[in-house]
Amino acid sequence: MKLQRVLQYAQQLLKATVEEGDTVVDATAGNGHDTLFLAQLVGDSGQVYAFDVQKSAVDTTLLRLLDHGLEHRGLVLHRGHEEVAKYVHKQVAAAIFNLGYLPGSNHDIITKPNTTIVAIQDLLKLLKIGGLIVLVIYHGHPGGKEERDAVIEYVSQLPQKYVHVLKYEFLNQQNDPPFVIALEKMKDYPIE
Numbered sequence: 001m002k003l004q005r006v007l008q009y010a011q012q013l014l015k016a017t018v019e020e021g022d023t024v025v026d027a028t029a030g031n032g033h034d035t036l037f038l039a040q041l042v043g044d045s046g047q048v049y050a051f052d053v054q055k056s057a058v059d060t061t062l063l064r065l066l067d068h069g070l071e072h073r074g075l076v077l078h079r080g081h082e083e084v085a086k087y088v089h090k091q092v093a094a095a096i097f098n099l100g101y102l103p104g105s106n107h108d109i110i111t112k113p114n115t116t117i118v119a120i121q122d123l124l125k126l127l128k129i130g131g132l133i134v135l136v137i138y139h140g141h142p143g144g145k146e147e148r149d150a151v152i153e154y155v156s157q158l159p160q161k162y163v164h165v166l167k168y169e170f171l172n173q174q175n176d177p178p179f180v181i182a183l184e185k186m187k188d189y190p191i192e
């Protein structure tokens, strides 16, 4: 068996979790690759909520869905993922974050520790039991290490009885390779 690359692994986790009819979240829509992937998993009875703070990312994501005739499965919001609780009022089966900046776009627009953690906290509340939050953490850019460390500190202290937290990382790759953190909700609890 070949070891899966990080992005492949992230999608594999989503595929194993998401079923037709599910509500799911793409917290960092970017070019819309994950939004499309999720839209294909949820079927016509499901819904993808996609968030991005860049209008160009929202437009690209919407176009990608339109190109595949799947626009009815996605709600693409020009809002930050820290507002997820304001827009999503259903139980969520899975959420994906690709942290960092959008390649080919403005490298100064990056995800930030505080807003990322607020979104994770709120998604943990919205998540159904057995649901998954997948974080792909890019940390080679300015600001990336601060976000990586803050996110790791936050997820590491989540009580194991309620949330299982996994890290999937290659240890001998050059140039700060991205890695995956996955959170599986085991049980409801008052998450702060």
Ligand SMILES: C[S@@+](CC[C@H](N)C(=O)[O-])C[C@H]1O[C@@H](n2cnc3c(N)ncnc32)[C@H](O)[C@@H]1O
Binding pocket: 027, 028, 029, 030, 031, 032, 033, 034, 035, 051, 052, 053, 054, 057, 079, 080, 081, 082, 098, 099, 100, 101, 102, 103, 109, 110, 111, 112, 115
């Ligand atoms: C690494 S890119 C995402 C790549 C994307 N998943 C794809 O398939 O192309 C990170 C994205 O997060 C967005 N972003 C930054 N801060 C955000 C926030 N607070 N809420 C939502 N998106 C944010 C950026 O605009 C950028 O498009």
